[in-house]
Amino acid sequence: MKIIDSDSQGQTEIKAESDMVAVRKIVRERAQTLGFSMTEVTKVVTAASELARNIYRYADKGIMKWYLLRRDSQQGLELEFVDNGPGIDNVELAMSPGFSTAKGLGLGLSGAKRLMDEMELDSRSGQGTRVVIRKWVSNAR
């Protein structure tokens, strides 16, 4: 499903506040290139911003990898956020709207999931976190 060539994937570090702007810029460019509508682009960029901020806030540093996807005639974008931070004690609780341990609205994970087509979360306490989100360009355009 992933297109594996050098133009179709990449990664960027998240370790400073300014890296969130870099993440948004990369994701915006990729999403625009794929032909997402303006609203879809905004949704993907916003979801990426939430997940990048989670890394910066809870794990100090991590990376975002991006991949262009193809499934039959459909194209999509996959973003993977990986860190070696404290991990999540209770994944189910962390996914519920309004749950927050740090200063925030508690919308990061649950909000990102609503904005995307697919989301996978892999985390264990003390062993870091990996979040994968995907969005497909809708064909009905």
Add this chain to the structure above:
Amino acid sequence: MTVESVSVNKVRNVLLVSVPPDPEDGIISSLQEKILDSMERYHDLQGLIIDISMVDTMDSYFARTIIETAEMVRLMGGLTIVAGMAPSVAITATQLGLTFENLSTALDVDLALDMMLEKKGVGVFGENY
């Protein structure tokens, strides 16, 4: 980009703030301080219009800071109106789960000034217009 690049202008009794398209977290939080400082410094300020028409991404941190700022300004006696939210930003904010129940909004700065006049009796034309 520094906070100095964010325009905060006092126009008669209203503080006009223009938010850049993709601000860093630090810029958003120092913008809050700048607004509250202005509220204290100019005693004739009746309110604040935050123009976000250039903003293309508003995540939960950004939204929370705006909502918080509006509440702080309200405690100081001022009215905050958020103007010019793009359709894509409004759709995304709603799906993200953000609620702006206590925040006054307007389609653009022009209409925000009308609203300020209506609610506070002031606008760019000064008091008792």
